[in-house]
Amino acid sequence: MTTILQISDTHIVPEGALVSERLETSGALSRLISRINTIQDQIGSIDVVLVSGDLSDDGSVQSYERFKALLAPLDLPIHVVPGNHDAREPMRGAFADHLPTDGPLNWIERVGDLVLIGLDTLVEGFGHGTLSPQTLSFLEDALSKAKGAPVLLAMHHPPFPSDIDFMDKIGLTNSHAFRDIVSDHAGALRIVCGHIHSMMVTDVGGHIAISAPSPCSTFAYDRRSDAPVGFMTLEDGCLLHRWDAGFQSIRIGPVAGPGPFPF
Template sequence: MAIIAQLSDIHLAAGRDGEVDDGSGPVRALRAAVSSLLSLPARPDAVVLTGDLADGGRPAEYARLHALLSPLPMAVYPMPGTHDDRDALRAAFADHPAVAASGDGAAPQAPVQYAADVAGARLVCCDTTVPDEQYGRMDAERLDWLDRTLAEEPARPTVVATHHPPYPIGIRFIDDMGFADPAAFAEVIARHPQVVRIISGSVHRGSVGSLAGTVSTTCPSTYRQLFLDLTQPGRAAVTGEPAGFAVHLVSDDGSATTHFVPTGNYRPLMDVE
């Protein structure tokens, strides 16, 4: 069984001096998330970061992110969100082979997309970002890449990661800047039944939906959660709910389970007989 942890919407922000304040909320929150992840009785085999890793896409933000993630002994797979700069992200994580390879021979600001093996499962990281836009999209070239990449390993249970969720969330302003043309993405997913889970960020809270018969989830933010207002037009606001992350279990038989974990080192209070 593969265990894949998911951290998302970290939003490390540099100040006016161009540096990231170690006392800032996003830094403290990420440290807590890393500590919580390392306290799990079964450590994940890998960690995927599903976008909005930096708040302004600045090199200093990615450098600090890289350093804050250094206590993690497992492989880390970053991918961009709407707040990220592809080239700055790729440069900061040049020591990660999959990330570096995604830029080999590519033009500036080329999509950061790649696949990786994780304990017998496969993780396929898609780039749904559109430069200078809030919404997401997989254009024809990226969809073709995804189709070919999935076809390479048809028998291996696969998790597909995106920043923008490809299903409606029900929070108006999130859906307004969501995944454009999810039907084309769904057509590709439907051709590859080994995809056992689609995991996304952007929403700043956990949710469960479906696409092309595949369970799809979003992840809590390591920093701030969005207020769950399902009314129309709804209120765009953050809430005091605890930060968190997700843990995905992928079995050899192709089954998958997702857990949402609040940040904090929670210890057993008592054994249950």
């Protein structure tokens, strides 16, 4: 069995700063990490932590160092892809042991029984995401290199609409090109992403795609075109993705109430 822990949209800022002058994100992430460590005997061993973008809120070197310090208690390898709030070069420097030395932050790695692929959707200075021609070519090559092994594919911007209007306006601009590539892939493939700060499950090119919650905030599922634009505070959890002759994805939610009580 191979187990990947997915955390997304942590939006860490340097010490003393707040996101949008109101949201303290490091405490929420610290509490999530503490919860994961507390329940390790319940959920079993984890091979790798996969972070699906927006590690930082401001792209600063200090925010990435703080992020790494907050995840250090897990004592696990960390694999990351950039989100629209990240900055490519500071992120590359912070994770130089894992990310490529130049170009888009795309990568492929074997972890246990799985092939992990990370894609760079960042368009620096903008909220929307795009898979560059270089990244689309990388994806085709990486899927070919998997040689039939099960693939967990990570990106920040969802390759599907969320129906949250203000988020879809900063969504993935060429999801059709992504869909065309993955629809030709015959092997086991699970697509995971972030960006929309909530869990959604859909089909993309014949494969299941899942977005992860954020530890610190969420967006209302409001399909109205005039829905209020903004976030709500909510300490949420993360996802576990397991491969054991098939994929299983489990949501690890926030701290529960008292129990368990007998039936």
